[in-house]
Amino acid sequence: MKGNSTSKVIGIESYRLVGQSNNAPVDITSLAIKLQQTLEITPLLQTFCHEAAKLIPCDSVKYTNEQTQLNYQTGQSRAHLCRYLLELEDETLGEIECTRNTPFSIKETEQIERLLSLLIYPLRNALLYQKAVAEAHRDPLTQINNRAAFDEALAREICSYKRHQATFSLMVIDIDHFKQVNDTYGHITGDNVLKAVAQTIRNTIRRSDEVFRYGGEEFVVILSNTEVAGARFIAERVRLEIKQLIIKNHEKIKVTASIGVSASNMASDVNDTLHHADIALYKAKEQGRNKVIVCP
Template identity: 45%
Template structure:
């Protein structure tokens, strides 16, 4: 194992490192750099950038696998398989730590191969940094900055995907619309700052009451939406009731004061034998929520129940 730190500076042309020896001919060096640069600029997906890098360097240094650990510790990307021998590199730019990349194979690395890998890494760092930046920006663009839940743009994308999956595999899909009861009164009595605190706590409460596969979004204002994949009306009612109880039993404390809140929830379910547009699903959930708000609040109403009663 070889543990090294590779530092590059933005003012160096083409991300070139300070490695003094390259075990390639000048022609090979130029050809390799051009080929890698062209390939790595084809994507802004970190996984794809690493896959392209792995594929293109195989002809120069044989590898069994690559493992990349993101600098923020959030996740890892693995390509190929892990073997006994490996060499590790910390990838750092003048802007900060990108992460750690580990090359692996069954045969020990020769010194000349390590020098070549270091040369090749100099072509990877900036495309990988750009891809990570882009991915981070895209992720932030889909987050509600207050609650850190998905925003409406993220909801539209997720719901469209979930509906397509439900139709393709004939699964049921349910949607919960959750509205905080008397939220204007909370803002008027405690101030908008504490109102924001209430929304954050409710977002946490909704997530804690849901399953790992359920996806929660802030729809706007004091409204939240939960997408329940592979969930029928009965299952949705159970989860919605769990959310209602979770919020009703929570007591939000701030500066010695306790703020009690409740929510009203409307449910709409796309049944496995039906084809339904996203807007129709929302309209039914919204109608069920409206009835819940006009039935005393702090309750759960399903659009299926409305159809039965009517």
């Protein structure tokens, strides 16, 4: 049998009502303090869901935000639900859904709304913090991850390899004769080449792989849980896709790239994986460019 549902928008006015209420339970004050103690989305939602479920019995609490593609859920969804859209100053902050096996009373939904009003400002601050962190790790020209993001991601892969022997591979990709493109056609055209190559790499690699702009005309791809044979196959696909690129200027500009590949289990020291991929890249350039070379 289909359960009942309630949908409502929770915004700034509800937040002000909580602040003005003299009847707010002590537990709500405690929750408000706890919600102010983190700028990380997941711990914030964990705290809210845990505390809310203690005050209003729920089988599940779910948060979704389509704009940021955030999803968090605790518990298992049931038939009866209350769904709330969170807004602040005309900005949508996401949606909270509470469910359980029995219907929510009017008093309980009012209490849920009171709790959600306390979440609005901390949630907005956490979303702004997450956005700032993401922008700090994004290359403004190509809109892919930058070197700082790569350093962090590589450190995680190395840690995983040391703990679980989870092999990863690296691809270092360098656009051939890029300086000549800049000198001949100008930096605007050069920027267009960089953006086109970055997009081509991102569209060609797997969803589980990550691409980073390492510097200048150089890109690095991390392939998690990938042996060297798989990395070589993906690198060759990337090389061929880049080779098919045509950048339209006053004349059509063709692009090629050289690629060096190395795997973590091929190096005597996993920390040297990037160095080995670099060596392979320079070998590809020495052998005429537009090639994939795997470091032995």
